[in-house]
Amino acid sequence: MSYASTGLKIDGVRITLDGRELLAVDHLINPKEVLTIMGPSGSGKSTLLAYIGGFLDPAFEAKGDVYCSGMNITQVKPQERRAGLLFQDPLLFPHMSVGGNLVFAMPADIQPKTERRGQAEQALADVGLEGFFDRDPETLSGGQKARVALARVLISRPAFLLLDEPFSKLDADRRAQMRDLVFENAKRRSLPVLLVTHDREDALAANGTIIEVGSQIAGQ
Template structure:
């Protein structure tokens, strides 16, 4: 049964510590309100992505983690990964190549939403919401890097996540696109009231996010 605690809305990392062998990689105790971004900065190998894996429920067993993670009072770390509803964006968009853009979006819509017309309407609205109206029938391989990033964001949001986890999703975009996609992601999170956990080594990401910054490593 989902454990409830009295907490403010948003994401709370409650005494989270991650170690590899006898070495503690990071220790975090912080919160992010709905629509706010908590940024974890550090070099490669410092444990940034490992923290996201712990929150999302797919931590490699080579690591040892303690502490709890809550969203809106629900303890995610007490739930199976598929029940945590953590939306994740990685460095690569990871679109399904054998599906159209619409197919990728429809895949993410919760099964509780029934009816082909309703599901397609949601996918269409999601594409419009990221500035890609009319591209639903396109093959993902024909999209630019910025367009793929936008589709990946739309797909994550359609899954109705409790929070967004960002694993350096802007790092492979050129400078102009990086700023555009950053602002789009942060704007959508604010619009939907989603707390965001961003890991990055880019100072510009942290500055654009505008929230608290924790430095590790």
Template structure:
């Protein structure tokens, strides 16, 4: 394989001497690696290790690299991982556009430019014209789209998805799967998805690793 994409090289995570995760896997640009397992098996812990925010209670080893660059010892903010969780985690005191603009790097200066970028990102996920709305007035599906727009606007090197579809109803779930995986593919982002849902894995269409079974 070329060096493009995400590489997990002999990543092992243990708690109290018990190994939870042991994985070596390459994730190509635009590909989704699905990690499945029961609650407490270490799925979210793997994302935390890759993203750089693993609780120090865990013992972990192994190398994580993106596009050939070793990021294993970088702080979380320098890894540029885009994160999506079960909850959209929108800031209630900001407008929808403010939430999205929050992800823009500091070098994008000027209120008008930052607002314009946020509006473009919202339009890109089907939320054109909703920038002035209060996040509390949005539906669950709309909130999920705002979270996706914010994540993509942060120019991530990879996406880490922690059961981001689990709180949506069946129809919305399928829409969001198609949107998230489509955007990842179009942007050439390697993705790790952790889930309980076999339908998530089927929609992702990539390799599946099962842990803790």
């Protein structure tokens, strides 16, 4: 079976728990596009991300394949799938500086050390955090931490983005700003994006196809 050489193809993926089907998805996410899976807690949204990312809880069963740029990554080690993950919490390393968090995620082929720092500083500037390299993550606001998390994901050179309600803990203004920042950066880098959320505003802001769990696909 042949698939497009670009994009993220979710090929007949079905996830079950104790024999009960939670969701079924079959969709090609092209570069620069966002597919949103929308539904309440417990509907299997985050479990789908875990399957695609390669860290599915063994309590769940999943069938189907995932292709990235034409290659089946279903059996590939999680660290080799090049998934860019953003969660509800920024999950910054507290024992590292803001810049250290980015350098940790940077590909090893970027050398020497001065070049790594320079690229990290530029990545921070790109998300509105110029001069934050040496800051302690604990001194940042929630919105600033979310921006650092985005910069860390982008500097790792992901092939696609998996977004697990990354805007849900931000207030309305910062939420809208962060949504715009994430989706604009994904388009600039031609990344396919899978967003899971229970929030309709987030789903509509993604400006892509929405799959409501248990419902038919609706284009937005």
